[in-house]
Amino acid sequence: MHPDVSLIFGGPSSEYEASVSSLSNIISSYIATPVEDRPFALKHIYYISPHDGLVRTATFPDRLNPPELKTYISEIFLLKGEGLYAAFDIMATRREYVVNLLHGQFGEDGGVQTLAALSGLIGTFGDPYVASLTMNKFAMSSFVSALFSAEIVRVPKTHLIKPQQMQDAIRISSSFRLPIVVKPNSLGSSQFTALFQDALASKEKIIDLLGRIFEYDSTALMQEFIPGSEYSCGCVVSSSEVIALPVVKIENPSNFFGPHEKRTITAQQKTVLDRDDPIGEIVKSISTMIASAVGIRNIARFDYRITDQSEVYFLECNYIPALGSDSIFNQMLHHHGMTVIDLISFTALNSKSYARKAHLIHDTELGLR
Numbered sequence: 001m002h003p004d005v006s007l008i009f010g011g012p013s014s015e016y017e018a019s020v021s022s023l024s025n026i027i028s029s030y031i032a033t034p035v036e037d038r039p040f041a042l043k044h045i046y047y048i049s050p051h052d053g054l055v056r057t058a059t060f061p062d063r064l065n066p067p068e069l070k071t072y073i074s075e076i077f078l079l080k081g082e083g084l085y086a087a088f089d090i091m092a093t094r095r096e097y098v099v100n101l102l103h104g105q106f107g108e109d110g111g112v113q114t115l116a117a118l119s120g121l122i123g124t125f126g127d128p129y130v131a132s133l134t135m136n137k138f139a140m141s142s143f144v145s146a147l148f149s150a151e152i153v154r155v156p157k158t159h160l161i162k163p164q165q166m167q168d169a170i171r172i173s174s175s176f177r178l179p180i181v182v183k184p185n186s187l188g189s190s191q192f193t194a195l196f197q198d199a200l201a202s203k204e205k206i207i208d209l210l211g212r213i214f215e216y217d218s219t220a221l222m223q224e225f226i227p228g229s230e231y232s233c234g235c236v237v238s239s240s241e242v243i244a245l246p247v248v249k250i251e252n253p254s255n256f257f258g259p260h261e262k263r264t265i266t267a268q269q270k271t272v273l274d275r276d277d278p279i280g281e282i283v284k285s286i287s288t289m290i291a292s293a294v295g296i297r298n299i300a301r302f303d304y305r306i307t308d309q310s311e312v313y314f315l316e317c318n319y320i321p322a323l324g325s326d327s328i329f330n331q332m333l334h335h336h337g338m339t340v341i342d343l344i345s346f347t348a349l350n351s352k353s354y355a356r357k358a359h360l361i362h363d364t365e366l367g368l369r
Contacts, residue, residue: 003097003122003348006044006060011112014216015104015188016050021324022101024069026340028325031064039345043096046087047076054081055088088119097348098123100320104188105216108320109135117356124347126297126319127354133294134317135186137221140294144314147293153286154313156305157224160185163214169206172222173199179225182209184217188318192216195225228307231279233287234321234332235300236343238350242291244284245332247273270328272335279306286312297354298347301329 009023010016023045030042047056056079064072082090091098098121102112110132116125125131134140141155159172173180176199183193192213196202213220234245249271273280287302294317301321305313321329323340333343 002040002345003095004043005040005099005344005348006042006046006091006094006096007099007101008046008048008091009101010048010050011102011104011107012048012050012053013102013104013107014191015107015322018103018188018322018324018327019101019107020073021327022103022322024073025323025325025327025330026099026101026344027064027069027073028066029339029341031066031069033339033341039341040097040348043094044091045073045076046091046098047079048084048102049077049081052081053084055084056081057087057090084115085119088115088121092119092121095122098125099344100124101323103320103322105135105186108188109186113354117354122353124298124320124351125354127295130295130297131319134296134300134319137183137185137316138219140317141314143294144290147290148286152312154311156181156226156313156315159222161210161220161222162218166207166210166214169210169222170199170203173206176222176224181221181223181225182206182213183221183223184213185219185221187213187217226305226307226313228305228311228313230315231283231304231306232328232332233280233283233302233304234329235287235291235296235302236338236346237291237296237298237300238346239352240350242288242296244288245329246275246335247277247280247283248328248332249273249279250328270331272331279310282312286314290314290317298351299329299343301332 007023007026009019011019042060045058045060056076058076058079100107100123106112108131110128113125113128113131117128138158138160141158144153145155157176161169179195179197180199181195192209194209196206199206210220230250231247233247236243250269252269283304290302291300299321301318303315305315323330
């Protein structure tokens with residue numbers, strides 16, 4: 001029997017707009033599905049306000065027409081809120097399957113995963129430790145580097161920069177092959193990510209960028225730029241297998257996929273590789289192995305750079321990929337023959353929910369008397 005489904009979105013994150021977009025696409029797809037074909041009942045919409053951190057709860061109406069969707073969402077913002085911990089406890093008592101659409105900080109860095117685990121909430125939250133690892137680009141790259149030999153997957157040369165090292169950034173950059181990329185260690189959507197052809201000539205810009213990064217992130221990355229093309233592979237994970245979705249190749253005139261490029265990317269710049277494409281098969285195989293090794297439970301998306309010599313460089317893992325109508329993950333789903341509604345139904349029925357292990361070990365379990 002399929003559990004009832006609810007959605008949680010918003011949150012105190014710089015990826016707030018992506019969260020709203022994901023919610024809109026899911027609800028739009030749901031109401032476009034004939035009632036008799038809907039695989040589950042959509043019960044509640046939970047909104048975490050970025051302003052006061054309180055949770056607003058709205059019952060999903062029996063009837064909602066597409067023109068009414070924008071008004072329906074905006075009205076949720078005006079509802080009376082309640083504290084985060086109390087709201088999660090109430091959500092847990094309803095025994096709904098809650099789809100986590102809280103992108104970025106708090107939503108996919110282990111924060112909300114820990115709260116969901118403590119509350120006994122079921123849904124797409126996953127393991128707090130896995131979320132924390134994947135959100136940390138430096139740590140995740142180290143994990144992948146240890147998992148594969150350099151002949152299979154490489155990681156770009158990277159230096160982790162802390163606030164106290166900001167003035168040493170230009171000296172550190174001298175050890176890199178130019179050009180270099182400067183970016184946050186744990187923010188998403190390529191925010192505050194920039195490419196510098198000449199670090200010395202861009203000293204003031206780099207220092208200024210690091211200052212802005214440290215307002216939102218505790219560490220930054222200085223990384224060698226890998227020439228080539230960007231590839232992305234999504235995975236859907238059940239309790240028994242990892243399903244690699246079609247691989248998307250991302251191309252743009254600048255050969256760099258920064259925040260501006262992400263905002264202005266066109267459908268023509270995102271190419272879904274053929275099922276038997278050799279590069280696509282390699283990327284799928286690597287993504288499947290990473291998802292299995294790290295312990296992904298529902299979905300994830302992995303990004304790579306691949307050179308003209310077919311060298312594969314791992315960039316990052318998106319633990320809660322955006323599900324908006326124009327998102328890369330949604331495009332992958334479409335070419336796999338799934339909608340976001342199919343995805344939610346599949347994960348609710350087939351994914352292994354995270355269960356917090358007991359921390360207290362009794363003497364009898366140790367064999368002591």
